[in-house]
Amino acid sequence: MRIWYRNLDVTVIAAWIVLVLFGLIAIYSTTHGPKAEFLLDSVRQNFDRQLLWVGISLVAATVIFLLPVRFYQNAAFPAYILCLVLLVAALMFGPSINGARSWLRFGGVGLQVSELAKVGTVLAVAQLLASRRAQKAPLRFGFLVVLLILIPASIIVLQNDTGTALVFLALIPLMLFWSGFPFATVVLIVSPAVAGYLALVFRPAAFVFSLLVTVWLFLQTRERYIAAFAFLLTAGTTALISLVLPRVLSEYQIARILSFTNPEAEEYRYTVGFHLVQSKAAIGSGGLTGKGFMQGTQTQGDYIPEQSTDFVFSVIGEEFGFVGSLIVLLVFSYLLIRIIAAGVQMKHPFGVMAAAGASGIFLVHLFVNVGMATGILPVIGIPLPFLSYGGSALLANTMMLAVVLNLYMRRDDLSIYGY
Template sequence: MRKAKNIFANIDYISILLYYLLIIFGALNIFASQYNEDSNTFFDFSKRYGKQIIFMIIASFFALIILIIDWKFYYSLSYIFYIIGIMLLIGVLFLGNKVGGATSWFNIGSFKFQPSEIAKFITALAVAKYYNGIHNKKISIYQKIKVYAFIGLPFILIILQNDLGTAIVFSSFLLVLYREGLSGNILILGLIIITLFICSLLIENIILISILVTISLIFILLSKKNKKEIIIIIFLLISAVGFIHSVNYIFNNILSDHHRQRINILLGKEIDPYGAGYNLIQSKIAIGSGGTFGKGFLNGTQTRFDFVPEQSTDFIFCTIGEEWGFMGSFIFCIMYVSLLLRILFLSERQRSNFSRIYGYSVASILFIHFFINIGMTIGLVPVIGIPLPFISYGGSSLIGFTILLFIFLNLDSYRLQILR
């Protein structure tokens, strides 16, 4: 633990300012999402907005403790934290409560706790520490497999909880690995798989396969009889055809009913305005009705009359769009992106691989949450139910993201002392 007089000596106050601007703005919009004439006080602790204030105080306490503790504590216990997190993820499968279709919550009296929220920062710590111990410039296949195992284990456990949204967030670590030298081909392969998956749902298999065969023949003709290239093209074609034939099985037998419905609605194959499509339709109406400058704070009709379900959690951006309008939403996005860019800037100035990789993990996790959450409210991605960090209602979410961010701010404050 560092001396009291040095606690705030090297802290990045810009990041802290942006953090508090975001959580205060989030609390205001949670209040707006539940406001009515009878709830005229912001400090009604029986309501969600009142509870969020308590969560903000608790999160601030955690932030202070995190900043006080010496950085070596986080580094030396990274693997221990990871093991504890994995044990909690396993435990919730057997002892957890089902909320919204996902068995991902521990209920202890009135206290609720979601282990998948801490899985993000414990995985980031473990990956950062492992990479920090790699001294050779080129990472071996064995080392790559080990890194993927660190990421894949919590991913699989969260999938088993039926929490697809949180599991997808772990794809953010691919961005970190790319920054650390992972081939861009992995990211391209991921995009190709997603594209083929979507096309397989929209286009008849025989037509899609015919298109791929035609494209493959063109590439074979352009390869100038290069046997190696021809073999690779044929292998990719066979793999693509096999994947296309497996899409229907994956879609109909592995994905849950509500995930299938949400994907179909996004792709325009279903409308269902009173069922699975209701959230998205009402979300678009709320955001669109805000216009350029919004209806004004506490004046959102879609918000006040509960047309948008989960408007204080997954659909909190609807409240922002309706009451603050395009300009308010734009300023909010600028503020959020400023925090992401600040984290990237701080990451690049780290002397330690551990601190840099952890910083990039923080930025990537927040970015994926930001992109997917806003994307699902405007119909760019399926509705998969993940919070908007620092904005959405929820104690586990706010405290988890606060810990994630402030561990990095702690590491940054020691950057002149950490050499590896």
């Protein structure tokens, strides 16, 4: 009899351990440093709570490893429905935390349902695309994928948690890309977002990008209409942002949006740019090797808001410097590529899509979070997977990773239902 866990990818588990350890170290530093005596008890216990959540996540992962592949395929849609119900419940009954109604309380434990909804949605999309019919009607299924993602995303928007909703939106082109959609279509979907970003940061680049996308799409598809549409979409977004936006929005709102490109400016640095100025100061002053564990002046002085959650990367950048940050990024890149490689090796749409969803979500989180902390993206409040303080996110991300690992470990079972 073959040992059931013989295909378990321990390198991924090692990567998970490294990331979680970095997170715990950073959280410890923010809660047990020299400033600890001035912290509220509830904040000081953050480290212990996170430790508890690591334990819970480990238990959940173990349970996930024990369940067969079929369970996940069967459970995908019910889990998705359950997630929607929980999201609505949180919207209606949940407490408002930081202006968002995305939490539910079970006894003494708070759960951020939108984090769990990511797992449910990824599984549901994977299960949908695992159907044989998906290959035959890509457009119809593509539409269904978008719908599956948009429903929880809209509830989350209603919950006033735009950051998390954006992650769901970013999932759309990723999932379509892996579902076999023409690559050109995926590029078409992504292009306005890129054009919009460039228009904010450096307008000429947006026009260049618009032209490049148009030419590239034309060369790919040889369809004049698609190329023209792409041009309309990208150039239109650029024009909208650079011409219409200033007329519609007040100067202050524009400033707010633009503040991330120049947070140090006198008019932003103590207001909308405060997070960014402090975060950049923390990371930049870390230098090559950092100021040392519990030695970061920015971290210990509480200058960076949300430094154990959304801005945990600043702590690592400051106290462990470029070396520490690089280790985190390299481990992440290994994890992301390894997950997707595992997915591809499964040779089954359910496995590929689950892996693609997991890797995609981690990638979006990583890019947006570190991009925000280093000041190349606007401040969008989403956590850094595995590192940020927050039990729900840690649990959800670990579960998603565990599901992919489990599917990979039991990929031989999958193949029976595959092609």
